[in-house]
Amino acid sequence: MFRLQGSKTLAVDLTGDAVKAKNGSMVAYDGQMAFKKMSGGGEGLRGMVTRRLTGEQMVMMEVKGQGTCYFADRASEINLVSLHGETLYVEASNLLATDAGLRTGTSFTGLRGGASGNGLFTTTVEGTGQAAIMSDGSAVVLRVTPQYPLNVDPGAYIAHQGRLQQHFQSGVNFRTIMGEGSGESFQIRFEGDGLVYVQPSERNTVGGDV
């Protein structure tokens, strides 16, 4: 149902069903479509309150109709993710669209959020269906297995899925304090079994400055 038209435009074929997409991200459609803003990201009243409290803002709209709808946002590269009952953790600003059948929620990320400049909470997408996530430049998908843990720059991390534990680790030492840091003083370490999506670009983060 989700397909890519080029690498920066997402085409969704709808036959009377619905998708959730980032507010205002429609660029074109043919056929009949109706757009409706979902208050609080479509998680009901409780989800809305949680979002307000956690600052993990996500403004989504529901698109329903017959035909093909095209989505794009600020020329970001788009990656399709298929979910089969597992959970995808993604920053709200990197989520473009999901199947209407997928549930979205908010989860606590701990210290990582602080360093990656995304706040202490992240968005979860779970269920069975497809989701489209955005990255600045084409993202690489890195597999993590119990033998091979992965360390990621907080600014380049966009999403992960699977059974992964994440730790925040810092390499702050004498040199960093003297202002001779390498700019790589903080990393997120992923252990377990799953996939991590990394973009070839770094957001401005607190961690990147030291």
Place this chain on the structure above:
Amino acid sequence: MPFREINSKMVEAVVGPGQKMYSQRGAMLAYRGDVSFTPNIQGGQGGLGSMIGRRVAGEATPLMTVEGSGTVMFGHGGHHIQVIDLSGDTLCVEADRLLAFDGTLQQGTLFMGSQGGVMGMVRGQVTGQGLFTTTLKGHGSVAVMAHGGVIELPITPGRPVHVDPQAYVAHHGDVTNKLSTALGWRDMVGRGSGEAFQLELSGSGAVYVQASEEKL
């Protein structure tokens, strides 16, 4: 002379003796051979009358004439470039999105307000494109700039295409466009989906849409 795409952000054109082409002023990146660039005060073809027309319509972009023999590379601002080949039909495009075009094409200005009456007037205001647009007609190639990649969507009779005004780049063929609104009470109370205005393009032809909602 068709444009050759070097990469997604650069095109190369071959200029021969007696051939002319127009490009946005300052868009030349490199050239080989003996090529001259002359600023074109008139902003394109058609003499003084057309020049005044374009000034009045606000569709006057600084253009230059490229003549001589050699190859010229064009690019501007790191924007993606889409090459559109015309074979007798008319391309409608905003003047500031034009990177370069063949001298064989006829350039004109079209009053958009004439399509769709009052709504046509509103359309120009809402989309920020103004009431006029530039048309290119004939046989030849055009290089158009867009932010992000461009997708081409066919328009067939009975199957109109709706486009976000900010993502619209250009269209060609026998197409009428009008502004369609989906304003509901939700938009009035500030709970809109951000898709209140759309351009509805119907007829037969194709529309080019960019993967971004940013203007150039």
